[in-house]
Amino acid sequence: MKGRPFGPLPIDVPVPGSSFTDLLDALGMSPKLEIPEGASVPSVPEGTTVLAVRYEGGVVMAGDRRATEGHLIAHRQVRKVFPADRYSAIAIAGIAGLAIDMVRLFQVELEHYEKIEGVALSLEGKASFLARLVRNQLPLAFQGLAVVPLFAGYDTITNTGRVFSYDVVGGRYEETEFATTGSGARLAKSFLRTTYETGMGASDVAALAVKALVAASQEDTATGGPDLLRGILPNVVRIDSSGFQELTDEEIHPLAQEAVETIR
Amino acid sequence: MTIPFYVAPEQLVRDKAEFARKGIARGRSLVAMDYADGVLMIAENPSTALRKISELYDRIAFAGVGRYNEFETLRKAGIRQADLTGYLYSRDDVTAMGLATAFSQTLGMIFIRDPKPFEVEILITELSANGGDHRLFRISYDGTLYDERRFVAIGGKAERLSEALEGLWRPGMSLREAFAAGEEAFRQAEGRESEGWEIAALDANAGRRAFRRIDLSEVTG
Numbered sequence: 001m002k003g004r005p006f007g008p009l010p011i012d013v014p015v016p017g018s019s020f021t022d023l024l025d026a027l028g029m030s031p032k033l034e035i036p037e038g039a040s041v042p043s044v045p046e047g048t049t050v051l052a053v054r055y056e057g058g059v060v061m062a063g064d065r066r067a068t069e070g071h072l073i074a075h076r077q078v079r080k081v082f083p084a085d086r087y088s089a090i091a092i093a094g095i096a097g098l099a100i101d102m103v104r105l106f107q108v109e110l111e112h113y114e115k116i117e118g119v120a121l122s123l124e125g126k127a128s129f130l131a132r133l134v135r136n137q138l139p140l141a142f143q144g145l146a147v148v149p150l151f152a153g154y155d156t157i158t159n160t161g162r163v164f165s166y167d168v169v170g171g172r173y174e175e176t177e178f179a180t181t182g183s184g185a186r187l188a189k190s191f192l193r194t195t196y197e198t199g200m201g202a203s204d205v206a207a208l209a210v211k212a213l214v215a216a217s218q219e220d221t222a223t224g225g226p227d228l229l230r231g232i233l234p235n236v237v238r239i240d241s242s243g244f245q246e247l248t249d250e251e252i253h254p255l256a257q258e259a260v261e262t263i264r
Numbered sequence: 265m266t267i268p269f270y271v272a273p274e275q276l277v278r279d280k281a282e283f284a285r286k287g288i289a290r291g292r293s294l295v296a297m298d299y300a301d302g303v304l305m306i307a308e309n310p311s312t313a314l315r316k317i318s319e320l321y322d323r324i325a326f327a328g329v330g331r332y333n334e335f336e337t338l339r340k341a342g343i344r345q346a347d348l349t350g351y352l353y354s355r356d357d358v359t360a361m362g363l364a365t366a367f368s369q370t371l372g373m374i375f376i377r378d379p380k381p382f383e384v385e386i387l388i389t390e391l392s393a394n395g396g397d398h399r400l401f402r403i404s405y406d407g408t409l410y411d412e413r414r415f416v417a418i419g420g421k422a423e424r425l426s427e428a429l430e431g432l433w434r435p436g437m438s439l440r441e442a443f444a445a446g447e448e449a450f451r452q453a454e455g456r457e458s459e460g461w462e463i464a465a466l467d468a469n470a471g472r473r474a475f476r477r478i479d480l481s482e483v484t485g
Binding site: 010023 | 320
């Protein structure tokens with residue numbers, strides 16, 4: 001069966017294992033990623049700063065809302081932090097179009113595995129799979145079309161929040177305190193390095209994450225700070241033993257206000 | 265080369281159907297019914313590892329009786345089909361109607377093409393989006409598709425279970441009441457106590473993924 005998944009079920013397709021990505025491959029439906037020799041890379045929107053911070057019992061992830069195209073702002077209200085499944089979240093930086101597609105595939109992959117096998121992948125397993133998705137994009141990264149995600153979740157085996165960062169070749173690194181990626185990553189990381197304290201609670205860490213984004217936006221033109229007039233606020237999510245939860249604008253607004261007032 | 269004996273198509277189909285029916289009749293049965301918050305599915309199943317009811321998509325569940333390996337093959341193919349459609353188009357484009365048609369075509373094709381038909385009967389249930397009747401599709405071993413309302417039974421004792429539910433089912437039952445009705449229907453149809461329950465529901469209050477497994481303690485005591 002090639003092409004559209006209609007008609008009789010794909011029963012005769014030899015599918016290796018429980019992976020949705022492998023199913024797409026087996027059906028010849030994977031996205032084609034080759035760029036012709038000598039082709040110039042078009043100007044496309046890029047996502048900027050996202051970060052993840054661990055705390056006692058979970059992890060907080062946050063991202064600004066700006067996408068840039070060269071020196072211009074492409075989108076003001078783009079979303080860069082997504083739920084991956086019930087106990088994990090993925091945040092993206094880099095070429096927005098490719099990154100959002102990677103997130104979609106990753107989400108379907110996790111749910112597909114869970115339904116086929118009857119149990120969800122371990123957090124470690126999810127992190128490894130994401131590394132494979134990043135590595136699959138390597139030819140594009142050489143063309144300047146890189147996507148670098150962050151992955152964080154609550155590990156139901158060890159009962160802790162865990163954070164994984166990646167590089168463009170699919171290298172996977174577990175971080176003990178926090179991780180950042182995107183254009184403002186170094187600025188946000190420097191801020192976190194001086195302000196992060198072990199033993200912080202969920203609400204302290206959420207406030208810290210928003211401050212780190214604001215700090216990055218002060219120095220990096222590609223990172224968007226909160227726009228309190230228009231109500232454009234960073235996305236903040238929290239994952240703990242009760243699962244993924246997105247903070248509401250009402251919860252984020254005071255954090256953003258405080259950050260804007262205190263960050264010099 | 266040997267020339268195969270001629271067998272009349274009527275005879276062939278009758279033999280295959282009888283074979284499949286016998287296989288299904290040996291297995292245990294399963295019922296699904298509307299209740300206050302969605303669709304409740306109850307299967308007699310002594311095993312806690314081999315499932316007969318499972319999640320197919322956001323608001324769609326799959327249930328099968330008969331040979332485990334055969335309905336498991338169908339279940340996995342159904343999940344692949346659903347996830348492919350949802351990934352290529354939109355999650356809203358995955359419907360019980362589309363999947364039930366695909367299951368029906370597949371079972372029909374296997375019944376005609378393969379020397380041995382699948383000895384299974386399957387059920388596709390879907391939560392209604394607008395509060396109306398939920399979808400209950402029953403698909404038999406030869407691919408015949410039935411669009412049922414309110415409650416449905418599959419498996420060896422399907423007919424007697426349906427007859428029993430006719431008297432027991434009421435609209436708007438709570439989860440406990442619905443389970444009690446199902447349990448009583450099994451008791452009347454089988455004439456004995458169950459050897460273990462597998463219970464699951466499509467629960468309209470459960471969020472995007474409506475499917476959830478239900479522990480016996482939640483519906484009894």
